[in-house]
Amino acid sequence: MNTIKHTEYKHNGSRVILDTCELAPGKYETMLLYPNGHEIACRTARTEADAIADFDELLTAYPADTKPAAPKPLTGKYAKLRDDLRKVYEIGKAAAAQVEDGGTCNLDAPSLLLPRWQSAKIEQACKEAGCGCFEWKCFNRRWVICFHIPGQAYKRETAAEVMTKALADMGYDALTYCAID
Structure with a gap:
């Protein structure tokens, strides 16, 4: 198994791992999961380009949390x-x-x-x-x-x-x- 692309971030307040790897020649897998191993989403592909596209699509579908907005002015x-x-x-x-x-x-x-x-x-x-x-x-x-x-x-x-x-x-x-x- 060879990792191609990997990132960890927070989504909806929980830490998640997004990883794309080559399992065997011509067999790629992209997974989004919690650190405890529970799977959120999984995609398989036959080419590295398709696997990287899956990675980008999952990152878009499950975006990282943004910093909270500044508090509203007090009234x-x-x-x-x-x-x-x-x-x-x-x-x-x-x-x-x-x-x-x-x-x-x-x-x-x-x-x-x-x-x-x-x-x-x-x-x-x-x-x-x-x-x-x-x-x-x-x-x-x-x-x-x-x-x-x-x-x-x-x-x-x-x-x-x-x-x-x-x-x-x-x-x-x-x-x-x-x-x-």
């Missing part, structure tokens, strides 16, 4: 969330700058209850606001908003509490997430 409540997070970040940095950084190191941060909001758009809003987030399922489905605050103890605690209050004043159901590092 409505998601754009407002992004803009509000940018504002409270500045408020938190200013509050942290006013205190000494003594005490216990922590990962305190504001958290928001955002029922029926889309996770991907919340994450996009946070990313565009210059922060991160994660889902906290201890009290319903809350989102902990992770800002980069200079400091690791009282500065973080102060910033988290001030940002939580600012978010509550903006109309969000906000709660301070507290965690000792």
Whole structure:
């Protein structure tokens, strides 16, 4: 058996192998299969040119996944969330700058209850606001908003509490997430 053409790629989110080989003189086979050996498609040919044409046809019929498109611009409540997070970040940095950084190191941060909001758009809003987030399922489905605050103890605690209050004043159901590092 002699491989003539070979490629591996992702199709519909799964890794696949496309291979054309000469099994014997005048007998060619082109197969598209999963790495575990399960066959997706198979074609046989009598000439190398026909086998390569089969390869190209299968590659067209089962194309490689393309990169996901850039996310759509945020609108409505998601754009407002992004803009509000940018504002409270500045408020938190200013509050942290006013205190000494003594005490216990922590990962305190504001958290928001955002029922029926889309996770991907919340994450996009946070990313565009210059922060991160994660889902906290201890009290319903809350989102902990992770800002980069200079400091690791009282500065973080102060910033988290001030940002939580600012978010509550903006109309969000906000709660301070507290965690000792």
